[in-house]
Amino acid sequence: xIQLQQSGPGLVKPSxxxxxxxxxxxxxxxxxxAAWHWIRQSPSRGLEWLGRTYYRSKWYxxxxxxxxxxxxxxxxxxxxxxxxxxNSVTPEDTAVYYCxxxxxxxxxxxxxxxxxxxxxxxx
Amino acid sequence: QSALTQSRSVSGSPGQSVTISCTGTSSDxxxxxxxxxxxxxxxxxxxxxxxxVSKRPSGVPDRFSGSKSGNxxxxxxxxxxxxxxxxxxxxxxxGSHTWVFGGxxxxxxx
Numbered sequence: 001x002i003q004l005q006q007s008g009p010g011l012v013k014p015s016x017x018x019x020x021x022x023x024x025x026x027x028x029x030x031x032x033x034a035a036w037h038w039i040r041q042s043p044s045r046g047l048e049w050l051g052r053t054y055y056r057s058k059w060y061x062x063x064x065x066x067x068x069x070x071x072x073x074x075x076x077x078x079x080x081x082x083x084x085x086x087n088s089v090t091p092e093d094t095a096v097y098y099c100x101x102x103x104x105x106x107x108x109x110x111x112x113x114x115x116x117x118x119x120x121x122x123x
Numbered sequence: 124q125s126a127l128t129q130s131r132s133v134s135g136s137p138g139q140s141v142t143i144s145c146t147g148t149s150s151d152x153x154x155x156x157x158x159x160x161x162x163x164x165x166x167x168x169x170x171x172x173x174x175x176v177s178k179r180p181s182g183v184p185d186r187f188s189g190s191k192s193g194n195x196x197x198x199x200x201x202x203x204x205x206x207x208x209x210x211x212x213x214x215x216x217x218g219s220h221t222w223v224f225g226g227x228x229x230x231x232x233x
Contacts, residue, residue: 046225052220062221065221098168103180108159108174108216109157109174110161111170116168
């Protein structure tokens with residue numbers, strides 16, 4: 001059974017960097033058949049796909065256009081985890097952030113999800 | 124991309140059926156058979172209920188079914204039960220390695 005465990009600060013100051021980590025159990029971040037995503041949810045903007053990282057003989061990343069200039073998703077193979085960094089945050093980035101795996105039977109779907117981390121951007 | 128359009132709320136009595144719609148464009152819902160649906164209870168992470176328009180993951184009751192016509196996808200829940208009360212979100216692959224979600228529909232079981 002694949003499980004995702006998120007960690008990271010719940011409060012970030014404006015203009016600083018949001019950093020979250022997702023630890024994977026039951027699977028490998030380097031799997032050739034998996035992709036690892038970050039999705040966020042806020043009352044004002046709903047669910048938003050942010051980006052993904054995946055390994056297919058080399059590492060690839062895809063990012064949503066609206067955050068592309070500010071986002072980095074990195075794998076950490078020794079620790080079997082992946083991370084999200086979002087630079088220059090504003091209060092609009094306040095949301096619950098989820099790490100997610102693509103569903104094993106259908107890569108465009110998402111399952112399982114991490115427990116979610118509420119990140120508040122405030123001074 | 125713009126978010127997919129879902130009605131804000133829907134309701135039904137136990138045992139009845141309800142349908143939640145999700146409207147996109149030919150660039151997302153209409154362009155790919157990659158619509159998925161998620162159930163979310165308060166304070167919990169979303170749960171995959173339907174993938175690839177109409178397929179159910181193992182463990183999801185067959186009361187949940189999905190379909191698509193043109194740029195609109197639908198989730199139908201038959202034989203409503205109290206535990207079905209939740210928010211439901213659609214999601215579609217939108218090409219170029221991107222995804223778009225709907226705004227969510229709140230299902231109330233009367």
